[in-house]
Amino acid sequence: MKRSRFGAKFTRESGILRLMDDLGEAASADAPVLALGGGNPARIPEVESIFRKRVRTALDSGDELERLIGSYDAPRGNREFIEALARLLRNQFGWNLADSNIALTSGSQTSFFFLFNLLAGRGEDGCRRRIFFPLAPEYIGYGDVGIEPDMFVSRRPEIEHIPPDLFKYHIDFGALSLGDDIAAICVSRPTNPTANVLTGEELSRLSELARDRAIPLIVDNAYGTPFPDIIFNDAEPVWDENVILTMSLSKLGLPGARTGIVIADEETIRAISTLNAIVSLAPGSFGAFLALELVNSGEILHVARRVLRPFYERKSRQALDWVRESLKGLPYRVHVPEGTFFLWLWFEGMPISSQDLYERLKARNVLVVPGHHFFPGLDEDWRHRNECIRINYAGSDSDVRRGLDVIAEEIRAAFL
Ligand code: PLP
Numbered sequence: 001m002k003r004s005r006f007g008a009k010f011t012r013e014s015g016i017l018r019l020m021d022d023l024g025e026a027a028s029a030d031a032p033v034l035a036l037g038g039g040n041p042a043r044i045p046e047v048e049s050i051f052r053k054r055v056r057t058a059l060d061s062g063d064e065l066e067r068l069i070g071s072y073d074a075p076r077g078n079r080e081f082i083e084a085l086a087r088l089l090r091n092q093f094g095w096n097l098a099d100s101n102i103a104l105t106s107g108s109q110t111s112f113f114f115l116f117n118l119l120a121g122r123g124e125d126g127c128r129r130r131i132f133f134p135l136a137p138e139y140i141g142y143g144d145v146g147i148e149p150d151m152f153v154s155r156r157p158e159i160e161h162i163p164p165d166l167f168k169y170h171i172d173f174g175a176l177s178l179g180d181d182i183a184a185i186c187v188s189r190p191t192n193p194t195a196n197v198l199t200g201e202e203l204s205r206l207s208e209l210a211r212d213r214a215i216p217l218i219v220d221n222a223y224g225t226p227f228p229d230i231i232f233n234d235a236e237p238v239w240d241e242n243v244i245l246t247m248s249l250s251k252l253g254l255p256g257a258r259t260g261i262v263i264a265d266e267e268t269i270r271a272i273s274t275l276n277a278i279v280s281l282a283p284g285s286f287g288a289f290l291a292l293e294l295v296n297s298g299e300i301l302h303v304a305r306r307v308l309r310p311f312y313e314r315k316s317r318q319a320l321d322w323v324r325e326s327l328k329g330l331p332y333r334v335h336v337p338e339g340t341f342f343l344w345l346w347f348e349g350m351p352i353s354s355q356d357l358y359e360r361l362k363a364r365n366v367l368v369v370p371g372h373h374f375f376p377g378l379d380e381d382w383r384h385r386n387e388c389i390r391i392n393y394a395g396s397d398s399d400v401r402r403g404l405d406v407i408a409e410e411i412r413a414a415f416l
Helices: 005-011 015-028 045-060 064-069 079-093 108-119 200-212 266-280 286-297 299-326 354-363 397-415
Strands: 102-105 128-133 152-154 158-162 166-170 182-188 217-220 243-248 260-263 333-335 342-346 388-392
Touching: 045 064, 045 286, 045 299, 079 102, 079 286, 079 299, 102 108, 102 266, 108 128, 108 182, 108 217, 108 243, 108 260, 108 266, 182 200, 200 217, 260 266, 286 299, 299 342, 299 397, 354 388, 354 397, 388 397
Parallel strands: 128 152, 128 182, 166 333, 182 217, 217 243
Antiparallel strands: 102 260, 158 166, 243 260, 333 342, 342 388
16 A cells, blocks of 8 residues: 555554553453553542443433434534533633633544644744653653654653652753744643653743743643542642643543543634544544533532542552562662652663563563653653653552562563
8 A cells, every 4th residue: 555644654653552552452362461551540430330320311311312322512522511611610710711712522632633733743834843842751642643743842851869769850941942943832740651740830830931932831631630630739720821721531430432621722622623523523422421410510520539539549659669569679760659540660770671671571461661652752862761661550459569570570680
C-alpha cells in the first residue's frame, strides 16, 4: 500500500500503541500477566454500583434506553450534560463560563489530537508553531498525535532530592525562554507519569507567561480536581478564558465510555465541535448519560473526594511501602506521589536501558512502561530518560506486590 505522509506517521510503531497493545494482550493472555503498565483505573465497587444502578433505571423506565442509543448528540456533545456541568462549575468555583465554553469529545486523547493540531503545525501565515511542555517527563499520549513532524518542544526539570529515597521535579523557570513559534503551553496536573502536582504558584507563573504571549495554557486535568480528584494535596482547580482545561470521565471509572471534556473560550469550543462533526459526527452519548445525574446533583464532587481520593491515596502509600521493602538496598528513587495512580521509579546509573528492563520484565509476564516514552519534544541526550519506569498500582494489591518483587529481582540482576 502506498501511504500518505499522514498514513505513514499514524501507522508506525509508537509508545502509546505499545502501551495500549500491552493492555489488550494482558486482558486476553492465557498465562496470568501482572499488568502494571497501561492507564486502567481501579475497579471500585462503590463507584461501579452507581453506574450499574443508572443503567438498570434506564432499562426499566419507558424508552430511555432507546433514546440513548437511537440518536446522535450534537457535535458539541450531550446538551443536558454540558448545561449541568457548566452550572456545577459556576456555582461551585465561581467560574465565569457558559454552556458555550464546554464541548465533549470521544476521550481526552481525542481532545489532544484536536487541540494540538488546531494550534500547532504550519499556520495559514506559513509559520510553523509548536506546543511547549515546560516540564518533561510528560504524558506518553502527547508525543504521537502531531499530524506534522516536530510539533513539540519540552524542557528538562530541576530535580530536588528528598531523603531518604524520594525526589521531585520542578519547572526550571530560568530555562523557559519561549520562542515566537510557541502556540500553546501544556501541562498535565497531576502529571502522568510522575504523580507530580504543579503548585498553584507554578501554574499562575505559566498562565502569566502564556497570557504575555497571547497563547493558551492547556491544563490536562485527567486525574485532577474537582473530579476524579486523584490528587493527595489541596490543589485548587483553575480555569479562565486563557486556559484550555481538559477533563475526562475515564479515571472516574469509565474509560470504556470514551468521554473527554474541553473547557475553553468559545472560539476553541466551536472549533472542537466542528472537528467532532467531521471526524466522528458527534461524540458518544454513553458517558454523559452515565454521569449526568452525578453532575446535576453535584454528587460527583463527593464521590471523587470521599471515595476515589482516599482509595487511591491508600493504594499509593501501600505501593510506596512495598517498593521500599522490595527494593531495599538497591539504587532506586521514587518521585513524590502527589496524585494519579502511578509511581515513577528512577534507577540512577542503571547499566541497562529502561527499554531493556521493560523487555526483561515482559518476558516474566510483568508489564510496566519504560520511561523514555515520556519525553515528547526533548531532543537533547539525557541519560535520566532511560533510567526510569512507570508502574500503575490501581490493580489488585497482590498483583502490585508480586510485580514489584519481580521488578526488584530484575533490578538486582541488572546492577550485578
Ligand atoms: N491525559 C492524561 C494525562 C492521561 O493519563 C490520559 C489517559 O491515560 C489521557 C489524557 C487520555 O484519557 P482518555 O482519552 O481516556 O480521556
